[in-house]
Amino acid sequence: MDPRAAAIEDRLAGVRRIVAVGGSKGGIGKSVVAAALSLAWADGGRRVGLFDLDFTSPTGHVILGAGTRFPSEEFGIDPHVVAGVAMMSVAFFSGEAPAPLRGGEATNALLELLAITRWGNLDVLVVDLPPGLGDTTLDVVRFLPGTGFMLLGTASIVVLESVRRALRLLGEVGVPIVGVVENMRRDGGDLVEGLARSAGVPFLGSVPYDAGLESALGNPGRLRRTGFFDAVRRLAGRLDG
């Protein structure tokens, strides 16, 4: 018997809400939106956690400028607090070393971190999912019941095809879908909104493409001054409603 599953419930007992940021395809801005959403909520006075579940390519720590130092430990491990956001990432343990994990090993790493991380009392825990509908997404459904999924899409038929599949899967397994967000919006059109409408899930709005975003990554202060962040702040407000 794996003892970790018994510990997870207690570790998350103080977490009021979990929002998973996903979207199937890589490169559509899931991690940046997840980190910015956490920051926006923290700026608004919420107690926020950010859990980077992309074990093979973690980047949340880069976006918030958290570094890769080891977490402190006493009766469990404590997330790093960066710009008001309590953050946990496998990068705090692996540093810059690549960690090639197969699916079952990613599950083990997830269980290990869930069993030992002391999140404490949080209003919301934002979970940054890796691309795809593989083990980690299924593990979140299994081990973090009640998690609401927010899916990102861009106005690309390639991306929309994968978001459509994700919506169908999550609907089949009865997972709450908080809504769909259009990211990197460059011009008019309503492809993403149309997809949300046809799937019968809320469309939460668009986040514009921001050419200045790249130079703000790694610095929460600069990130807050981008147009991108203004849009994410509005998104956080809608998710509160």
Added chain:
Amino acid sequence: MHEFALADAVVKAAVRAAREAGIDRVEAVVVRVGELQQIATDLFEFSLTQVLPPSDPLLEGARFVVEREAVVFRCRVCGREFGTGDLGEAPGADEAEAVHFIPELAHAFVRCPGCGSPDFDILAGRGVTLERIEGRGGDLPGSP
């Protein structure tokens, strides 16, 4: 070191398993500890026996038996099975600490001594497993 957190998980799992199996009083909790996670067994056993059990009456007087298990890796590329003794140079302190917290991070630091691949399975000796509990009112065999 996070022996207390691991021991806490074992105790919670043992209590849950005992209730599910209809055990009124647990007499023994058998725990398997994999070599890879480098648990400090004295601290782990101290947490099990001195810190945690009084939190639940089901475990009053229970013995905790900690069995160690050697780690066995098998390379997916060349098929070689190997253990920590085959790895040559010992891992650095930071690497050992990372694997202690998340054993899967062996993939970041361990390479097959036969072909150098990081693509291997951990067949045995990974981490902490609740092997079985014994007691009055029922019995729960361990899961493989």
